[in-house]
Amino acid sequence: MTTSGGTRQPKYQRIADALRAAIRAGEYGPGARLPGENDLMAAHGVARMTARQALGVLQSEGIVESRKGAGVFVRSFRPLRRHGVQRLAGERWGAGRSVWSADIEDRTLVVDQVGVAEEPAQERIARVLDIAPDDAVCVRHRRYVLEGKPVLLATSFLPAALVAGSAITREDTGPGGIYAHLDELGLKPVHFREEVRSRMPSQDEAHRLSLSAGTPVMLICRTAFAAEGRPVEVNEMVLDSASYVLEYDFDA
Amino acid sequence: MTTSGGTRQPKYQRIADALRAAIRAGEYGPGARLPGENDLMAAHGVARMTARQALGVLQSEGIVESRKGAGVFVRSFRPLRRHGVQRLAGERWGAGRSVWSADIEDRTLVVDQVGVAEEPAQERIARVLDIAPDDAVCVRHRRYVLEGKPVLLATSFLPAALVAGSAITREDTGPGGIYAHLDELGLKPVHFREEVRSRMPSQDEAHRLSLSAGTPVMLICRTAFAAEGRPVEVNEMVLDSASYVLEYDFDA
DNA sequence: AAGTGGTCTAGACCACCCA
DNA sequence: GGGTGGTCTAGACCACTTC
Numbered sequence: 001m002t003t004s005g006g007t008r009q010p011k012y013q014r015i016a017d018a019l020r021a022a023i024r025a026g027e028y029g030p031g032a033r034l035p036g037e038n039d040l041m042a043a044h045g046v047a048r049m050t051a052r053q054a055l056g057v058l059q060s061e062g063i064v065e066s067r068k069g070a071g072v073f074v075r076s077f078r079p080l081r082r083h084g085v086q087r088l089a090g091e092r093w094g095a096g097r098s099v100w101s102a103d104i105e106d107r108t109l110v111v112d113q114v115g116v117a118e119e120p121a122q123e124r125i126a127r128v129l130d131i132a133p134d135d136a137v138c139v140r141h142r143r144y145v146l147e148g149k150p151v152l153l154a155t156s157f158l159p160a161a162l163v164a165g166s167a168i169t170r171e172d173t174g175p176g177g178i179y180a181h182l183d184e185l186g187l188k189p190v191h192f193r194e195e196v197r198s199r200m201p202s203q204d205e206a207h208r209l210s211l212s213a214g215t216p217v218m219l220i221c222r223t224a225f226a227a228e229g230r231p232v233e234v235n236e237m238v239l240d241s242a243s244y245v246l247e248y249d250f251d252a
Numbered sequence: 253m254t255t256s257g258g259t260r261q262p263k264y265q266r267i268a269d270a271l272r273a274a275i276r277a278g279e280y281g282p283g284a285r286l287p288g289e290n291d292l293m294a295a296h297g298v299a300r301m302t303a304r305q306a307l308g309v310l311q312s313e314g315i316v317e318s319r320k321g322a323g324v325f326v327r328s329f330r331p332l333r334r335h336g337v338q339r340l341a342g343e344r345w346g347a348g349r350s351v352w353s354a355d356i357e358d359r360t361l362v363v364d365q366v367g368v369a370e371e372p373a374q375e376r377i378a379r380v381l382d383i384a385p386d387d388a389v390c391v392r393h394r395r396y397v398l399e400g401k402p403v404l405l406a407t408s409f410l411p412a413a414l415v416a417g418s419a420i421t422r423e424d425t426g427p428g429g430i431y432a433h434l435d436e437l438g439l440k441p442v443h444f445r446e447e448v449r450s451r452m453p454s455q456d457e458a459h460r461l462s463l464s465a466g467t468p469v470m471l472i473c474r475t476a477f478a479a480e481g482r483p484v485e486v487n488e489m490v491l492d493s494a495s496y497v498l499e500y501d502f503d504a
Numbered sequence: 505a506a507g508t509g510g511t512c513t514a515g516a517c518c519a520c521c522c523a
Numbered sequence: 524g525g526g527t528g529g530t531c532t533a534g535a536c537c538a539c540t541t542c
Contacts, residue, residue, distance in 0.1 A: 010510080010511060010512090011511080011512080012511080012512090036526085036527060036528075037527075037528065038526080038527080046512080046513085047512060047513045047514060047515090048513090048514080048515090049301070049511095049512070049513075049514095050511080050512060050513080052528085052529090053511085053512090055528090060312055060452065060465070061452050061453075061454070062451055062452040066527095066528065066529090067520095067521080067527090067528080068519075068520050068521075068527075068528055068529070069519070069520035069521035069522080069526080069527050069528065069529095070520080070521055070522075070526095070527065070528080071521095071526095071527065071528080072527095072528080079449070084500055084502070085500075085502045188504075189504055190503060190504050191501070191502070191503050191504065192501070192502055192503075192504065193499065193500070193501050194499070194500045194501075195497055195498065195499050196448060196470075196497070196498040196499075196500070197331070197493065197496075197497050197498075198450035198468050198469075198470050198493040199314055199468065199493060199494075200312065200313050200314040200466050200467075200468065201313075202313070213312070214452050215452075216450050216451065216452065216468035216493070217450075218448075218450045218470075241449065241450035241451060241468070242451075244449070245447055245448070245449050246447065246448040246449070247445065247446070247447050247448075248336055248337075248445070248446045248448070248500045248502075249443070249444070249445050249446075250336065250337045250443070250444055250500075250502060251442060251443050251444075252440075252441055252442050252443065252444065262529080262530060262531090263530080263531080264530080264531090288507085288508065288509075289508075289509065290507080290508080298531080298532085299531060299532045299533060299534090300532090300533080300534090301530095301531070301532075301533095302530080302531060302532080304509085304510090305530085305531090307509090318508095318509065318510090319508090319509080319539095319540080320508075320509055320510070320538075320539050320540075321507080321508050321509060321510095321538070321539035321540035321541075322507095322508065322509080322539080322540055322541075323507095323508065323509080323540095324508095324509080
């Protein structure tokens, strides 16, 4: 080992580390503009691509966001809180409000896009709903927007045989939402299972949620069960992870 | 506009799209090796950095993984299932299977690293535990490993005043976990709250969990409450999102 | 030893944002 | 119009894996 030895670190990492430390120290607060590519080239004596790579590190860590022609800025977060358990308490959807309208704090979620279709069930959906593959399912898609920014994509699947002719198959379900209508059909959901994952978004998801680089999505797959364990709905949700905190309360 | 016109797309995106489509079509299965930088340069007539950028897109989407000196490979996933509410898990609601059926279980989690310390409480911890800032807390850190791969970092915080002298303050707690010992102290947890988020990992987290690029972490902050709503433990967990599916079961 | 991905340079042109 | 980030080139050397 020579005198110079030690842990060799790439230049772009050193630059990224310095910027990250400065951000953590509060030198650049939320929304602040970072030194640009030209600044970094001059300050550290590196080529353009190296300065870019340094900024790319922070971007893919999700702590920084670039705006074309404007600069690189520190991101800020103010997540919504989603209550997994109480939000589905019977009182709430019995009273004629949609479950989502129970959402949260002083900011309001708005449904932005709605689509309803009848399709043959994909295999994994058929398995969960306990129906034959290619049996028809009612597919309801919605996008939710918070203060102009899309934050949630939701797709519900219901066995078409159960909901044929009901308001569930129409774009505007009227008051109460899906669960109130299932109740009217004698299919009141009494149990729920939610499975939560996280991954980086597909291109399509990133586009539909206007996600900036370095922002993962959370996936919630919720299955609603009526009496006797009969699955009546599968709801696949894609959430902007920068906009949500999920909360689950339960007893030992 | 010339004959070539149309929607202008960057070359690296076109290349990335082609590779992604090939992977989705099953042309490259899990673990398969993709065309390397040199292949892409030749096949598409682009410079090295452009080929690299294309592969970088897939890497930060988490669907591909590069191994230095070896190549770029399609990633494969086999997540563990973590049951948030154990008492309700099982066959009771088993009429419909879960979406990620097949896989899992029978693989064992092993604790890899343990550390115990007494420290002044950070402000956010003090607030949750309902103690004064800088009151002493017992901090227990653990890392869990699944088949050689670290998948979970957990840090527990308990008010030092409650657990002083008990086995909880020792590295080896002996038989039974923390909750059994809390029970012996008359502080049996009867209620839990879990808050779930997701984001890209810090450098430190990525290193301790051996995460490859494009892999977010899930964060679970669990608070345990004893009788009368008294908070007795806060457990902050950092999970490799590629290794976990969280499941929550609850009644309406 | 040959091939791979990782780092880095010194240029270039473009589209976009803001003053 | 001047500055910004986004794309792209044609080279180079290195550390690493694989054989």
